[in-house]
Amino acid sequence: MNKVFKVGLIGCGHIAETYFRGHQYFNNFKIVACADINQKAADRCAKLYNIKSTSVRSLLKDKEIEVILNLTIPQAHYSVSKKVLNAGKHVYSEKPLATQFQKGKELVNLAKRKKLYIGNAPDTFLGGGGQKARELIDSDLIGEIKLGNAIFAFPGVESFHPTPESWYRKQGGPVIDMGPYFFSTLVNLLGPAKQVQGRTLTAFKRRIYGAGPKKGKTFKVEVPTTYLATVQFHNGAIIQITISFDVINHQRNHMELYGTKGSIIVPDPNMFGGSVYISVTEGGRWGEHKTDKMQLGKINITSLSGRSNESPTNANYRSVGMSEMLYAIEKGKKHRCNGELSLHVLDIIESTMKAAITGTPQKIKTTCDKPKKFTEQEIKKLMN
Ligand SMILES: NC(=O)c1ccc[n+]([C@@H]2O[C@H](COP(=O)([O-])OP(=O)(O)OC[C@H]3O[C@@H](n4cnc5c(N)ncnc54)[C@H](O)[C@@H]3O)[C@@H](O)[C@H]2O)c1
Known part of the structure; x- marks a missing residue:
């Protein structure tokens, strides 16, 4: 039995549904709470999937959540992932890592320094x-x-x-x-x-x-x-x-x-x-x-x-990249959708x-x- 990681979602837009569908396929994560700069979007998502909605700030403080799934828009990936890593949590983000190379590099270095995992879509090549x-x-x-x-x-x-x-x-x-x-x-x-x-x-x-x-x-x-x-x-x-x-x-x-x-x-x-x-x-x-x-x-x-x-x-099995990252965290291994890639x-x-x-x-x-x-x-x- 794999460990089931409790995941917090930031960014409750169109693609979120595909990741919730991942619960049907993968056995090692459960999205338990969500947040969005648009509170209405977070509340809608929480109601639909029967989870709690909260603010980004309190999601990042939640001790039972070890991993954040970043499904915000590309222009926000950097700032959200940076906050997550600084809060001491692992992050898996939708593509791209950031919209500028220097910012992406900063994130990968920050994860390394903090000894946290940073994972990134696309995971389609794993299909x-x-x-x-x-x-x-x-x-x-x-x-x-x-x-x-x-x-x-x-x-x-x-x-x-x-x-x-x-x-x-x-x-x-x-x-x-x-x-x-x-x-x-x-x-x-x-x-x-x-x-x-x-x-x-x-x-x-x-x-x-x-x-x-x-x-x-x-x-x-x-x-x-x-x-x-x-x-x-x-x-x-x-x-x-x-x-x-x-x-x-x-x-x-x-x-x-x-x-x-x-x-x-x-x-x-x-x-x-x-x-x-x-x-x-x-x-x-x-x-x-x-x-x-x-x-x-x-x-x-x-x-x-x-x-x-x-x-x-x-x-379409989007979220397998996150599932594989969580398995790697549990086993102390390198994941495939990693920061270097x-x-x-x-x-x-x-x-x-x-x-x-x-x-x-x-x-x-x-x-x-x-x-x-x-x-x-x-x-x-x-x-x-
Ligand atoms: N829609 C698709 O078919 C699809 C497919 C594959 C990948 N993606 C990727 O998924 C990501 C999200 O796409 P989407 O279509 O769901 O976008 P979307 O615009 O529908 O949803 C993004 C959500 O993020 C929220 N958000 C934006 N900035 C934020 C911030 N700083 N803090 C908290 N919340 C914030 C927005 O309020 C919105 O609810 C993008 O990176 C996109 O490239 C989308």
Whole structure:
């Protein structure tokens, strides 16, 4: 029997529901209290899940809570996580670690000094898709990966989101938003990155609210909305990545990597499931490697996005990264969604934006270990 950690939640918005669903799947945590700068949001959440709502300050003083789950907006991750660590508690935060590299570095150093764990989403690379791709690459089926490409592209959130402005302001944009999934997946498969170069463009100077009370009115776009970047990894692979809010529709695979003996199609880095495909001859068949029987690949959601390259059903086991961190705390081990990895990913994010905006290639300053494979046996220990 694993120890069941009592978790306090800060940030009671949209994604909180997914983490409460984690109680169904994982056996070593229980979210027992919540807080938000918006007291109404905290009260609503507490009522819905039958837990107590409190202020951030008293949550941090609560002695029975050892861990805080930080589900606030990206711009608040740094200040909230810093308060948590200073209060002597472990923290697991949604992505990204912080919106600026220096602040992320400060958090990782603070956790180290205080001998506390800091964990960070995304944990999607721990899913069936990410782990199956890793297993196939490590088995040398496609040889050494030399090049590849990846894409996240859609028309932006304003068609359905009533307050989309933060996606288009400073410390917003597509790389901060979706980069964590793609870069974490690439580091899981290829190891740390070394250098990046890129270009940006902004297709629309103003955007139109598509929902809510301001529907039909327009707002200003203050940051680039498309990044075309080339990331070089220490293992020699060069990957081209497109991250854009300027694409109406597309049908490309999320990620294709090309090795000396064959090619691999990696499923959606934003999700846990999906099949991996491998081909080892020119024009040859694509062998399907299903993940829907894997513990973190079993289908449990329907996707509402309707995008051409996304599956209508998928697997979503967000919170496994926190569960795995808690198990590591209990056993005194290193966790997989750790500060070193998320800081490296934040370094790639910031360097990509800087390289693309200035036109000057950027060296990635940090490195990290490739996360250890997450075996079915290890996963089983965490699951109900
Ligand atoms: N919504 C999604 O589908 C989704 C998916 C994956 C990851 N995420 C990530 O999860 C995080 C939260 O996203 P969301 O969609 O739930 O956002 P949201 O805006 O719906 O909720 C965020 C909540 O945090 C609260 N908050 C903001 N600053 C705070 C502070 N300083 N102290 C306490 N509370 C504060 C807000 O009042 C709000 O209730 C983000 O980092 C996002 O990148 C979201």
